[in-house]
Amino acid sequence: MDVAGQAPVALAVSGGGDSLALAWLARHWRRNLLALVVDHGLRPESGAEAQLTLERLHAMDVPARLLTLIGLTKGPAMAARARTARYARMVQACQQEGCVDLLLGHQADDQAETAWMRANAGSGPDGLAGMGWISHTPDVRLVRPLLAVSRTALRNTLRQAGLAWVDDPSNQDMRAERVRVRAALQQSHLSEQFWCMAMDAGCARMARDRAQAASLARRCVFFPQGWVGLGATLPEPAVLSGLIRSVGGQQYPPAPAAVARLCQKGGAGGTLAGTRLARWRDEWFVIREQAAVAAPVVASPGALWDSRFVLHAPSALLRCGVYVGAAGYGLERRVRAGWPALFCASLPALWWQGQIVAVPHLGWCRTAEWAGAFFEFKPPVSVTGLGVYGCKKGHDGNYIGPAD
Template identity: 65%
Template sequence: MQALGPWLPDDPALPPVALAVSGGGDSLCLAWLARHWRKNLLAFVVDHGLRAESAQEARLTVQRLADMGVPARLLTLTTLTKGPGVAERARQARYAVLAQACREAGCLDLLLGHQADDQAETLQMRHQAGSGPEGLAGMAWMSALPDVRVVRPLLDVSRQALRNTLRGAGLAWVDDPSNQDMQAGRVRVRHSLREQDEREALWRAGLQAGAARMRRDDSRTMSFARQGTFRPEGWVCLGPVLPEPEDLSVLIRCVGGQIYPPAPAAVRRLQAAGQEATLAGVQLVRWRSGWVLVREAAAMDAYGPAYAGARWDGRFELFLPSSVSRESLQVGPAGFGLDRTVRGGWPARFCATLPALWRHGQRVGIPHLGWWAEEALQGAGFLFQPPVPATGGGVYGWPEARGAWFAAHHI
């Protein structure tokens, strides 16, 4: 854990380290191990509500955590429904509610229970999907998200080792029947990877790909610093020559406010064509003597309530003076119809994608343009903060120096 730091001191006067605990063997063992590492912890148990038994299982998990001395809060999802893409929708909803809970509790770090077999399965799924080098690095040991740093300390420990650890401690866990549903892609991959040697080979390949990804990240950072300009408006000016497809992909992810990059083949076609186009909610625009990546207006979020800390379109965080009246105040796209003098020389289609403050259906402030219809709003502002940085957003391949997949398959 020390190598995965830095960590705040284990002091009850400081924010706790958060844990996401489903009640399954992996996350419950994570909690048990973390309790032996430090005292100042806070677990979050998410009830997804997709099964009739989930509420009871979540309450049972909260009690089990309390019994081992880990305080826990129950988070209930009410909007999920069964149907196509439920696994991905549930994952996104779970991350969103966990990030919000960490923000409210002041937690800077969130521990997740993904383990070595999960990593091997993820890599196999990405191989099958034809993922590029970025995807084949697997899950990161550490990821810097806007609200919290996500840490996966168990990525070199097998599923069997974790369950054996719980058995040795006399602890029970919840087995989710969806983990046996052969309609789910991950479950099918799990059943196909029967041989431990095959899993370990995948895991080791992920370490190598992860180390290579971090070297590319370092190189990419220098390249972006020399050739690109990241604008606070959420635009990226690329210069006269388009970046290579891999670099262009992460920039599109950044401007679009997405967690995952677009399909590699689509990015390659976009880069090779060298024409204005739209991909993954981002416009590639020719402007003056170079290229610019701008959010696609039609893909942006609609209007939402305006309050300090509000996130809009997954990319902007609102700073709002406490003296401002929030009555009927909303965040939404600036839209078209702005006078040329207001736009400060920027094209109308760029400015249409800016976050703006609205009241009673009227624009009352566009902080990035320094335009205000209400004087009291002049202290307001938006920080461009996409969910994943363009570079340096994760630590991959970290245990390479430690030597190996833990041979704790039967311990």
């Protein structure tokens, strides 16, 4: 229900059948909505399609906002780059509007396709769970309420309501893996089988997440510097995998086989997915690998560096020429506050006129004026999933399921 003064619920609406059905259904649930329509500019007709979608949303009495992507070009990995840019722009809009939830139009057939692709790619058990009904990110909660509803059912809903939608021609491009998988599932009539597999894998994933969270709480120490102390012995590979993803600022965990090989090295340690497994004072630590950190970025309030650290500092402090980069190996022992140089090399630091002026995580700054800056460790994905996966597969009146 709507509450006075509450931020709207955001919807990602491309204008296609799935997202437009999401908007139509959401309008029968809440009034305080905000549809986000992204014009990616990759096709000549994308602008006109975005305007048409805005008109259709207006006719539904759904408030909408147009978001235009600038600088996105065709080329290698275009779909992935467009998806990343689209989500980043929508998350930014959610932050501006105070939206906590962003509803997405992924449906049951999308889930079956995802499960097929991940099975073919040899994904681990977490990957086979597919997309989460609820996924937590540092900035917004992603909600997919249509994962049990088929593509056919959603379009039938729109037809019954007398509503039209936009068909993206890229959905017919057989060069795309998902399009090929979609065609294969339609021919094999296996959509529901893969959907059910994802639901079972999702339930198992949530059970593992709970167990891993309990294990982390018992044995691991999380440092604001982005390090994790593991104690005298290594945790099981599944737990270590989540730690590597978080410390490395990755969206996805490393391959299970690679984590298993790292654990088998025993006392040798090693590197994986931008992190280093290091031993210090008879304990294991997961730290960031200095050679893998991101390039420097201009220092501005809220600047994100290395996909993990958010800068908080007064605007007046961040004068022209100040940037954020890795501290490197040149820190004096007294500055490192007792921590090894290996650990400190990947810490975020403020640089100005070619020299480090502050390493907030070590409580050090060259002069007092830089003391007002600090970095918040904010990895893109939490160590444990914290998402909602799977569902009860009972065929009741509210269940439709994927269509073959």
